[in-house]
Amino acid sequence: MRPHDYDTDVAIIGYGPSGVAAANALGSLGVSATAFERESDIYGRARAVTVNDWTMRLFQQVGLDERVKAHMDPTVALRWVTYDGTELLRLPFPPGRLGHATAYSIYQPAMEQTLRDGAARFGDRIRVEYGVEVTDVAQDTDGVTVTTRDLATGESAMTRARYALACYGGEPATRERLGVNLLGDTLNVRWVVIDGKVKRWWPDRHILTFWSDKERPVVDIALGRDNHRWEIPLKPGETDADFATHEDVWPLLESLGVSRDDIDIHGHAFYTHHIRSAESWRVGERVFLLGDAAHLMPPWAGSGMQSGIRDAFNIAWKLAGVLGGSLPASILDTYEAERRPNVDFYTEVSVQLGRIIKQELSEEEQAALATQSEELPPLLWPPFYVAGWFTGAAAPDSTVGKMIPQPRAATVNGLIGRLDDLLGDGFVVLGDNVDPKTVLSAGEKAGWDALGARYLTVRAADQGTETSDEIVDIDGTLIGWLRERGARVVAVRPDRFVAAADPTGLSVPA
Structure with missing residues (x-):
C-alpha cells in the first residue's frame, strides 16, 4: 500500500457514543469514515442517563433529534431530599433556549441504536467493522495506518486513513500503544447501579432526585421508556459479593420506599468513579482522543457521555474543513483548546454536585447555596x-x-x-x-x-x-x-x- 492510497478519510477506533456521534457528524458533512469496534452488539446496560438541549441540538444537526426523542422523556426538575423526606432544594428546569427541552431522560441502548441506524444512512461513506480489535496505530506525515485483527478468524488487516479518532473508552490497550497517560484520581468508593422496569407510578418519579446522606447518598432517576435507575454507594466493609443477586439489592431500594409492586429489577452492576484526563488529547498530528479516551468524570452532572458527543461534533466540522481545503490544518489545534476547558468545567460541576449529595458542604457553603437557589446553576448555563x-x-x-x-x-x-x-x-x-x-x-x-x-x-x-x-x-x-x-x-x-x-x-x- 502506497502512503497516499487512502481507504477512508477518518478511522474511528471504538463505536460507542463518541464514535457513533463522530460517524454521523462526519457522514453528514460528506467525509468518509471507517469505524472499528470489538463488540458485535451494543452494550445492553444503560450507563448515561441524560442529554440536554446542547446535545440534542447536535443530534438535530444530523437529522436525528426527533428519532432519539422517541425513546426519551423531558426532565422537568431535580431535587435534593433526605431519608426522612425533607426536601433540601428543588430546581425546576427553565425552558430551553436552544430549540429543545433543557434536559431529557434517556435509555442509552435505545439512543445508541438510533445513532447507529442514523450512520447507516450514509451507505459506503460510513463503514463499520464489528468484531475486530485494533492492534496498531501508526502515523506518518501523510496519514494513519490502523492495523486490526478479526476476533473470529484471527486475520489481520490494515486500513489507511488521513486522520484517526480514538473513541475507545476504557479499553486500555490502544491507549497504551499510543503512549497516552490518563492523569487524575480514581475515587475510593464502589457503587452499585440498579436498573428496573417500572410497574406503576410513585410520587414524583419523574423528578431527578438526589438522596442526600453522608453514608448512603443515592441518585434516583427516571430513564427513557419505562426504565428507572438508582446509583448507590457501598459502605466501608461492603463488597460486590454482598450484593451478588437481585434479592441482595432489594433492601437498598426498600430503604428509599421502593417496593416490588413498583418495579422489577432487570439488572445491576458495579462501578468506580474516576476524575481523569489525558495529558494530551492529540497524538502526533493526525490522531485525536475523544470521550472516555480523553477524559473521565463522576456522573453527578450527567455530562460524561455528552462531553464525548460534543468532542465528536467539534472535531468533525474542523476535519471536514481541512479535508475539503477550506480551512488550514492549524484549526485542528483548537479542538483541545476548546474542549478541554469545557470538560474541566463540567467535571468541577460534577464534583461539587457530589459534595452536596454526600452532605460534605460546610455550614457556610450550605448558606451560600441557599442564597443562590434563585440563580441559574452552572449545570444549566448556556454552552460556552x-x-x-x-x-x-x-x-x-x-x-x-x-x-x-x-x-x-x-x-x-x-x-x-x-x-x-x-x-x-x-x-x-x-x-x-x-x-x-x-x-x-x-x-x-x-x-x-x-x-x-x-x-x-x-x-x-x-x-x-x-x-x-x-x-x-x-x-x-x-x-x-x-x-x-x-x-x-x-x-x-x-x-x-x-x-x-x-x-x-x-x-x-x-
Missing part, C-alpha cells in the same frame, strides 16, 4: 467556550464563544421552522436588522466568502421581508440575545458558536 477559534476575547458578557439561541424562524416566503434547519450546515453571518455585508470590510467579507458563508439579515416578527437574504426571528430570542450583549453582526460557525462579532472584530479567526 473560553478559548479557541474566535476573533476577540470570549468574555462573559460577549457573544463570542457562545452558542446562539435557536428560536422558531421563518424564511421570506413564510416557511416556518427551527433556526438551524433554515440556516443550513455551514458558516453564516447574521445581522440584527441590518445587511451584514454592509458592516463587513472588504477583507472581512473576502475571508468569510472563502468559507462559503451565507449572509442573512435577521428581522423581528413585526417586520416585513423582501429578499431571500432575510430571516425572521419569530420568538425574538436571537435578536434579544444579540442586543443584551451589544452585538449587531455575528459570524456563526457550523456548530452554532459565535466566531466573531462586530464589537471585537469580524475577521475570520487566525
Whole structure:
C-alpha cells in the first residue's frame, strides 16, 4: 500500500457514543469514515442517563433529534431530599433556549441504536467493522495506518486513513500503544447501579432526585421508556459479593420506599468513579482522543457521555474543513483548546454536585447555596467556550464563544421552522436588522466568502421581508440575545458558536 492510497478519510477506533456521534457528524458533512469496534452488539446496560438541549441540538444537526426523542422523556426538575423526606432544594428546569427541552431522560441502548441506524444512512461513506480489535496505530506525515485483527478468524488487516479518532473508552490497550497517560484520581468508593422496569407510578418519579446522606447518598432517576435507575454507594466493609443477586439489592431500594409492586429489577452492576484526563488529547498530528479516551468524570452532572458527543461534533466540522481545503490544518489545534476547558468545567460541576449529595458542604457553603437557589446553576448555563477559534476575547458578557439561541424562524416566503434547519450546515453571518455585508470590510467579507458563508439579515416578527437574504426571528430570542450583549453582526460557525462579532472584530479567526 502506497502512503497516499487512502481507504477512508477518518478511522474511528471504538463505536460507542463518541464514535457513533463522530460517524454521523462526519457522514453528514460528506467525509468518509471507517469505524472499528470489538463488540458485535451494543452494550445492553444503560450507563448515561441524560442529554440536554446542547446535545440534542447536535443530534438535530444530523437529522436525528426527533428519532432519539422517541425513546426519551423531558426532565422537568431535580431535587435534593433526605431519608426522612425533607426536601433540601428543588430546581425546576427553565425552558430551553436552544430549540429543545433543557434536559431529557434517556435509555442509552435505545439512543445508541438510533445513532447507529442514523450512520447507516450514509451507505459506503460510513463503514463499520464489528468484531475486530485494533492492534496498531501508526502515523506518518501523510496519514494513519490502523492495523486490526478479526476476533473470529484471527486475520489481520490494515486500513489507511488521513486522520484517526480514538473513541475507545476504557479499553486500555490502544491507549497504551499510543503512549497516552490518563492523569487524575480514581475515587475510593464502589457503587452499585440498579436498573428496573417500572410497574406503576410513585410520587414524583419523574423528578431527578438526589438522596442526600453522608453514608448512603443515592441518585434516583427516571430513564427513557419505562426504565428507572438508582446509583448507590457501598459502605466501608461492603463488597460486590454482598450484593451478588437481585434479592441482595432489594433492601437498598426498600430503604428509599421502593417496593416490588413498583418495579422489577432487570439488572445491576458495579462501578468506580474516576476524575481523569489525558495529558494530551492529540497524538502526533493526525490522531485525536475523544470521550472516555480523553477524559473521565463522576456522573453527578450527567455530562460524561455528552462531553464525548460534543468532542465528536467539534472535531468533525474542523476535519471536514481541512479535508475539503477550506480551512488550514492549524484549526485542528483548537479542538483541545476548546474542549478541554469545557470538560474541566463540567467535571468541577460534577464534583461539587457530589459534595452536596454526600452532605460534605460546610455550614457556610450550605448558606451560600441557599442564597443562590434563585440563580441559574452552572449545570444549566448556556454552552460556552473560553478559548479557541474566535476573533476577540470570549468574555462573559460577549457573544463570542457562545452558542446562539435557536428560536422558531421563518424564511421570506413564510416557511416556518427551527433556526438551524433554515440556516443550513455551514458558516453564516447574521445581522440584527441590518445587511451584514454592509458592516463587513472588504477583507472581512473576502475571508468569510472563502468559507462559503451565507449572509442573512435577521428581522423581528413585526417586520416585513423582501429578499431571500432575510430571516425572521419569530420568538425574538436571537435578536434579544444579540442586543443584551451589544452585538449587531455575528459570524456563526457550523456548530452554532459565535466566531466573531462586530464589537471585537469580524475577521475570520487566525
